[in-house]
Amino acid sequence: MTRVLTAGVALTSMLALAACGAASTGATSDGGGGEMTVVMWGGEDQKTNVKAAIAPWAEQNDVTVKQDSPSDYAKIRAQVESGKVSWDVVEVEPNFAYTACKKGWAEKLDLDKIDTDRLKPEMVTDCAIPVLEYAFTIGYNTESFPDDHPTTWAEFFDTKKFPGKRGFWKYATGAMFEAALLADGVAPDELYPLDIDRAFKKLDTIKDSIVFYETGEQQQQLVASGEAPLVQAWNGRIYSAAKEGQPVANEWGEHLLSYDQLIIPKGSRNADTVQKWAAWFVEHPEAQAGYSNATAYSPVTKEALELIDDDVLPFLPSAPENVGKQAAIIDYSYWAKHYDEVSERLNEWAAQ
Known part of the structure; x- marks a missing residue:
């Protein structure tokens, strides 16, 4: 993909x-x-x-x-x-x-x-x-985290226990808001309609550690190089990079199905x-x-x-x-209604 x-x-x-x-x-x-x-x-x-x-x-x-x-x-x-x-x-x-x-x-x-x-x-x-x-997984650098790595989105947001930059797709439907809400304690079956205000508050807590990617190639480069040893990933991208010998792997805990x-x-x-x-x-x-x-x-x-x-x-x-490790299937009927407004807000937030 x-x-x-x-x-x-x-x-x-x-x-x-x-x-x-x-x-x-x-x-x-x-x-x-x-x-x-x-x-x-x-x-x-x-x-x-x-x-x-x-x-x-x-x-x-x-x-x-x-x-x-x-x-x-x-x-x-x-x-x-x-x-x-x-x-x-x-x-x-x-x-x-x-x-x-x-x-x-x-x-x-x-x-x-x-x-x-x-x-x-x-x-x-x-x-x-x-x-x-495909799934949005926690992609991680196996050299940066050889023994212990995040297995939940709450741990993904824990920059003290798991230091390093976090990579997100700069795209409203890229599941960053779902991940943020799961990290903040929202139950998977209560994700939608998304509480976007709450999601942004959670994202604020790691904003200084966020690196955005726009392509699959950038996603792979970020995690494989260690620049962002943790990324919210497309599972196939991590799979292909691992096959090429890159030090990366997928964590399937709380993955979001798309x-x-x-x-x-x-x-x-x-x-x-x-x-x-x-x-x-x-x-x-x-x-x-x-x-x-x-x-x-x-x-x-x-x-x-x-x-x-x-x-x-x-x-x-x-x-x-x-x-059995899936958190939720992304609700695209929600995103069909809210994509434009959330995209505008995301771009403004990222530029601040």
Whole structure:
């Protein structure tokens, strides 16, 4: 998962995908044809996801897959409102998916044709289905904390017991407010609606120790270098850095579960093609497992977990030993309503 969330211009290159590996994924033809343009966050992460989860179906159904990146919310809106929609399926955060559905920027899905019983109900809306799950964990530097490290958000905020800078994603829905409230004693099942005033008061207690990151690369660099030996992390980023030999690890205590969704911009000429693929994706766990095995982000169905490699499974949010350590699933219906106001306040607070 590689993302820099801005309203800037997306990359313009449209790359034809050479689909491969269809026989191994059980893709079956439905007599399709045509094309669809897939937009995700870009980089190797996108290539991995498209290769595993889209290319096999596309090859069997004679569908040409094009790619663009990164996901850009302003561009989605501009395409829809201008009537010039060139994107067909876009990976987005759920709070934007809520907004896009409400504002008419996203197509309504024919959920009767998608086996949503396989999906977590809180991750499905009229216009969106999940494409992956990930967790906000406590990422820590194993050299800075070789024997003892924070296992709760209260300990993460304890700079006396665990000295050093703390890294947070400078983004309202980046779970820093949920973490602050958990650290301040709010029960996980009482998080929402968030008490933002209380969260800022708790964040004030460690403000001098906070270092903000804006990309996954920055997050990894902060914790691996020891500049911020504790970060609120995306679990897959810590996993990949550890695989590269960096001195980092995930702590799963009180992790916050998040997810990305897929939407079809309103007016897509290939909406029917995308919906056929979406139905196949949900019903084919092998299409999800290929991406998860490469990234340690969780698939969206239980069936796919059975196909996760034994050496990868412990690093997924949906691993049995990690599920019980989950504090909460982030409530994106809350964030759809409050994102703008909290973002403005966060930027002002960070600048003070």
